[in-house]
Amino acid sequence: MIRIYSPYRIAPSTLLIAALLVVVSCGCHVLDPRPIPPSQQTQSPDLLALNEEPLEFGKPHKVLDTAGWIWGIPGKVMLWDRRIDNHHITEPTIEATTDYMRDNSLAHVKVRVNQYAPLKDWKRLRANKNVAWPYRYTLGLAALGGEAILPGRLFGGDHYNPFTQTVHLYSDVPAIALHELAHAKDFSRRSYPGTYGAAYLFFPTWHETVASRDVFSYLYQRQDREGIIEANRILYPAYGTYVGSGLGSVIPSQSVPLYYGTVIAGHINGRMLSRDIDEHLAEYRYLFGSGVHH
Ligand SMILES: [Zn+2]
Incomplete structure (x- = not known):
C-alpha cells in the first residue's frame, strides 16, 4: 500500500525539490473519478468453485497485534493516521469491503482480515487458473513466499495479491480497503493478469x-462525502509514495527528498481538494446525474 524509505541524509538541494513539489500540489486532480468498466469482469471459475467465505478473520492476539501496531508506526506517521496497520479492523471498514465486493461482482476475491493463512493461499494460487501457470509458479510463488516469511500479521502492509486473488488488510481504513479491492477489480478484467502483474514490478504508478x-468514482457515485474526504486524505499521500519512488529511480541522488516531498505534496493536495468537496460533489451530480444507489 505504501512504500517507506529510511531518511539517511538530506542534501542541500533537497529542500528546494521538496518546496517545488509542495508548490505544485495545489488541488491537482490526478486521481479524478474514473470507474474500471465492470462489464469486462472475468471471475475465475476455479476460485468460485472453492466456495469459500469472502472474508476470513485472524484471531485477535494481544502480543502479536501490539507488536504489529508498533512496527507500523512509520506507516502511521507517513499517512498521518493511527489506524494504519493497527491490526484491529472494525465495522465501517468491513461494511465498505462487503458493499464494494457486492457492487463490483468480486465473489471470486478473498479478503483476509488480519489473518495469516499461507497454506490456504497456496490452495488459491493453484486454483487461480486465470493467471497463466508460468506466472503463478514464479512471481506468484515468490509473492506467496514473501507473505509466508514476512507475515503481514506482524509487519503490516495492506496489499492485494493478484496470483491468489486475495486482499490482505491490517489497517482499519475504509479507503484503503476499497483501494486494494479496486486492484482486484482491475486485475479481474485483464486478459493477461500475469503480465499485468509483472508490469507492476516496473511501473506500479x-x-x-x-x-x-476507481475508488473515487465509486465514492462519488454514492455521493459519500465523508468517504471522499478520507480518500483525499489517505489515497493522495499513498499515491505520493509511488510517484516519489518513481521519481527517485529517475534521479537516484535525490531519491530521499523526492520521496518525502511527494508524500507531503500528496497530503497537501488531498486536503486542498477536500476544501472544495461540496463543489466537486455538485459537479459530479451535474455531469453524471445523481447516481446514488442507496
Ligand atoms: Zn495500490
Whole structure:
C-alpha cells in the first residue's frame, strides 16, 4: 500500500525539490473519478468453485497485534493516521469491503482480515487458473513466499495479491480497503493478469492510478462525502509514495527528498481538494446525474 524509505541524509538541494513539489500540489486532480468498466469482469471459475467465505478473520492476539501496531508506526506517521496497520479492523471498514465486493461482482476475491493463512493461499494460487501457470509458479510463488516469511500479521502492509486473488488488510481504513479491492477489480478484467502483474514490478504508478481513480468514482457515485474526504486524505499521500519512488529511480541522488516531498505534496493536495468537496460533489451530480444507489 505504501512504500517507506529510511531518511539517511538530506542534501542541500533537497529542500528546494521538496518546496517545488509542495508548490505544485495545489488541488491537482490526478486521481479524478474514473470507474474500471465492470462489464469486462472475468471471475475465475476455479476460485468460485472453492466456495469459500469472502472474508476470513485472524484471531485477535494481544502480543502479536501490539507488536504489529508498533512496527507500523512509520506507516502511521507517513499517512498521518493511527489506524494504519493497527491490526484491529472494525465495522465501517468491513461494511465498505462487503458493499464494494457486492457492487463490483468480486465473489471470486478473498479478503483476509488480519489473518495469516499461507497454506490456504497456496490452495488459491493453484486454483487461480486465470493467471497463466508460468506466472503463478514464479512471481506468484515468490509473492506467496514473501507473505509466508514476512507475515503481514506482524509487519503490516495492506496489499492485494493478484496470483491468489486475495486482499490482505491490517489497517482499519475504509479507503484503503476499497483501494486494494479496486486492484482486484482491475486485475479481474485483464486478459493477461500475469503480465499485468509483472508490469507492476516496473511501473506500479499505472496500476495505482487505475485503482485509486476507481475508488473515487465509486465514492462519488454514492455521493459519500465523508468517504471522499478520507480518500483525499489517505489515497493522495499513498499515491505520493509511488510517484516519489518513481521519481527517485529517475534521479537516484535525490531519491530521499523526492520521496518525502511527494508524500507531503500528496497530503497537501488531498486536503486542498477536500476544501472544495461540496463543489466537486455538485459537479459530479451535474455531469453524471445523481447516481446514488442507496
Ligand atoms: Zn495500490
